[in-house]
Amino acid sequence: MRWRPPRPRAQAYSLEGIIAALIVAGAVLVGLQAVDTTPWTTNGNDRPVELQQAQAEDLLAAAADDGSLSRVVRCVSDTGRPYTNLGADPPLNLTDFGYMLNQTFAKRGFQYRVAIVHSHWNDSVSPPRRYRNVTPLSGERTDPAGPAVTASRTVTLTDDMRVYRNIDGCRDVRGTLSSVSNFYADDVDSASPVYNVVQVRLVVWKEGSV
């Protein structure tokens, strides 16, 4: 082997040390950016799932207690469709129930949807079948993304309950359930005083500040 003069290799160790240190520090920075700290920054109100579930149920219970839930179910337009303005951003002529929803959820940044589930008997087939129709009470077409909680409460409608017109807070009486012709829910049994049993379903999405 012929002896060759060595090429200069000045401070190569230092250079290697610096480059290695930079790689390690860069890896830490990139790794930390991939960490999402949102679940850790709740302000003392942890476990939002259970809180939302309890609040949604409480709200329906409070509305049932003061009668506004029953009133909302019986508040329809002239074509018999129920009040459609209980979406996430309700306008001013709210029913009492809509005001409660606005105050509890919309003003705190939670989105919600309300729907009425009612039964419909089809006597023309044998055996008679019962269908469940879901009538949404919000004008929004698409639901927000993300996890949500659901609460529901049943409301019994009797033949002699009043039907309201859905303008300006549902105070104007159109008639009774037995006298109005185009109500969205059917009279399941004209012989009994019960008109129908409907279920109000409230779905609340979980983004927002409690």
Next chain:
Amino acid sequence: MTDRAQTNQDFVVGISIFLLTVAGVIAFVPVVFQPFDDPTQASEYTQANELADTIIEEKRIGGTANTLDYHELESYLAPSSDISAELRADAGITLHNANVTITDGEITSGTIYDDPLLKTGSDVFLTTQSTATVTRIVRFDNESRCKATCRLVVRVW
């Protein structure tokens, strides 16, 4: 020997820079996550939940779901720096660091503590700020007390 000078010093500088960086990373990364530690424990949340459930169960008007009796609630939640022994016995909680507040549901911004309808318990949480909080929706039979609904806020720490 080659033309290189001070190879040993070169090695020392390089290796110490590298080792210091690695040691720094190992020491630093756990510290980054410390502010995100949740200081409240599961037991505190359970007690807050129990307390809220007890208040609603005990003081609600018979036949209703969430309508509370204001006058009975006034004695149950008498203003003091510690929640009443009766409430603590009913709820089965042992902590003294609790606060129960009932406010108008209309208030949405941060300082809901300024104008409560009813309030009992210690105020210490205003400075410590890490509490297990449970919020329930209630109403009173006299509808003029709250705009539409009232909020029952229970904090335990």
